[in-house]
Amino acid sequence: MNISRRDFNKLIVSGIAGSALGVFGGIGNAYAAKNRVVVIGGGFGGATAAKYLKKLDPSLSVTLVEPKAAYITCPFSNWVLGGLKTMEEITQTYGNLSSRYGVKVMADTAVSIDTARSTVTLKGGAVLNYDRLIVSPGIDFKWDAIQGYSQEVAEATMPHAFQAGPQTVLLNRQLQMMKDGGTVLICPPANPFRCPPGPYERASIIAYYLKEHKPKSKILILDAKDKFSKQALFQKGWERLYPGMIEWRGAAKGGKVQAVDSAAMTVTTELEVLKGDVVNIIPPQKAGRIAFDSGLSDASGWCPVNPVSFESTLRPGVHVIGDACVAGPMPKSGFAASSQGKVAAAAIVRLLRGKQPVSPSLVNTCYSLLAPGYGISVAGVYKISAEGIVEVPNSGGLTPIDAGDDQLMQEAMYARGWYNNIVKDIWG
């Protein structure tokens, strides 16, 4: 089952691949002069790409633009809510990228991209020239999707906690202040959104905390969709670990939240008005703002890319990776973003040398913790076909629904092992 050379070439230059100009922009030119790569965003996608560019070709000049000196990972931020991790333990920094790998890290924000001139302008005024640009800005929220919700409301009373940091701290503090017998509302959006199992792992870890400290409390998940990631595994685990504590209401049962009242601490669904003691609203999302402002996103709100190189199909020379891009069936996860970062880095190194990128393989695994000794996972291995990125048939998939307690325990431990290794692979 090999894609033919003709099909592969066609994929690179046309159709879903698009951007023939960009792909072949470097070919035939003297490549010695083309060695400047700028990376916007130092999260899972961008930091991986910056490091791997230097690993693959130390002669490249790689500049990483990221405003935050300390990056707090969303992965394991749910664990903080159960007292299983501290904020320090999920904080990563950029020192190693510069001292060990020679990445130039600029603590600044990219405010505009000029693709005609191949420049990026930073908030601080600097203008960076690039031969190839990688954009990995993560997500932005569609604030107007839920009436009454806004960034101010999120920061004051109803956190989303879907960008880790102060939002995580706020949600954690609210849970700790809540009285026994209180109700926690968790309100996830429809697909696609960052970390499909995230809200349900969150419900699990909050239940773990409540069972220990506030056992009369309840968690109600008001969902904008009718099914969710690893659903059967989560629901089975909830019954075993936290019977009666977590209720999930899908869209068909009126789960979709339409409006909130932050003063009254209520949410309004199609059917009723519900009050929560802690209200976690996870709004619908779109590609991070810089992608939007630079014309990298389409009507879907996300950025279409060539599946071989992650080069934008809308703006040649610019590669979009991570949550912001559309990568076929790959979920928006840190693991996927990192995998895409490596693929984009390898493709760019070849493109700058006037060579065609090789057909990549991409991977994802999302571990979720239901309790300290109870883990589940979903895995995927992806290849390129003429249709774009597709999951390799008969690979990947879920923890078996009848997995024994020892396997669930193993997965909980391997989740920790995964975190330690991936953050070292990216920021170490």
Added chain:
Amino acid sequence: MPSKMQIILTACVVLSGTLPASMEAVAAGTRAAKRSKAADVDPRGQVLAFSCAGCHGTDGKSVGIIPGFYGKSPEYLEAALKDFKSGARFSSIMGRHAKGYSDEEIHQIAEYFGTVWTKNK
């Protein structure tokens, strides 16, 4: 226009042999020759092998509870991946990953790691 079915049938994996002859390393070279010359890195084996680091650490050097495989021979790695793929060896997750690669790709991954060990000697 090739039919959609034809595209699906032919389109799963690009093996190095299908790339233009002018393109580096594996397209031309035999495997034995490759392993002896650490500088010759198979770019496809490399990009496949990068995906292991998220769990096993960079170049298989694990810092956590997931077993590392730094320095293990390509023969060992290839056999382990094939055993996970077939289910002959129990795993919580490796089977699900190993099934994502053809035997040829497993070979390429194992050979790539071999070149990394040689280079680091």
